[in-house]
Amino acid sequence: MKKLWLGFWAAVLSAGCGFEPLYVQRDTKSAWYFGGQTDTSITAEMAQIKVEPIAERFGQQIRNDLLDLLTPRGMPKNPRYRLKVYVISRDVTQQAMRRDITATNERVSYRIGYELYSDNQEQLLKGDSVAFVSYDIMANPYSTTMAQKKTEADAAKIVANDIALRLGAYFHLQHSRGVSGSDL
Numbered sequence: 001m002k003k004l005w006l007g008f009w010a011a012v013l014s015a016g017c018g019f020e021p022l023y024v025q026r027d028t029k030s031a032w033y034f035g036g037q038t039d040t041s042i043t044a045e046m047a048q049i050k051v052e053p054i055a056e057r058f059g060q061q062i063r064n065d066l067l068d069l070l071t072p073r074g075m076p077k078n079p080r081y082r083l084k085v086y087v088i089s090r091d092v093t094q095q096a097m098r099r100d101i102t103a104t105n106e107r108v109s110y111r112i113g114y115e116l117y118s119d120n121q122e123q124l125l126k127g128d129s130v131a132f133v134s135y136d137i138m139a140n141p142y143s144t145t146m147a148q149k150k151t152e153a154d155a156a157k158i159v160a161n162d163i164a165l166r167l168g169a170y171f172h173l174q175h176s177r178g179v180s181g182s183d184l
Contacts, residue, residue: 050079065160131155
């Protein structure tokens with residue numbers, strides 16, 4: 001019984017906080033969001049994005065992850081949107097110094113920019129994403145190289161997930177404006 005009341009109050013309190021589900025259909029302005037059906041219009045819009053090639057290996061990893069997230073069923077034949085992604089910076093900071101002033105850890109920060117264009121070349125969205133990763137520098141150079149590659153792949157996934165989430169939020173906002181007018 002205590003869990004039931006706790007769940008009830010959590011639902012009541014979260015209803016007024018401005019939380020809005022990303023992939024759920026809203027039938028009317030005053031109705032509760034979930035009517036038993038999910039909204040596929042946002043994922044359908046995201047599947048119409050052509051992700052342009054990105055320079056360097058790290059860019060290729062981001063692009064592959066974005067393709068998996070945005071267009072899991074394959075590239076669109078006639079894309080309505082074009083996503084341009086580019087690496088702004090890659091900064092490496094050495095940490096955890098030994099007595100002989102050699103590092104035992106490196107922290108890498110990636111800053112990635114992205115721009116979404118419509119099919120008529122109008123810029124719809126622009127932003128940047130940041131990923132921070134680190135790896136240990138080991139005595140074996142092979143182990144260090146493998147750790148670098150693993151953290152680079154992890155950073156690419158972080159950036160791709162962030163960009164996909166922001167694109168989903170953009171399309172959700174556009175869809176919400178279309179469904180409920182200027183009240184949102």
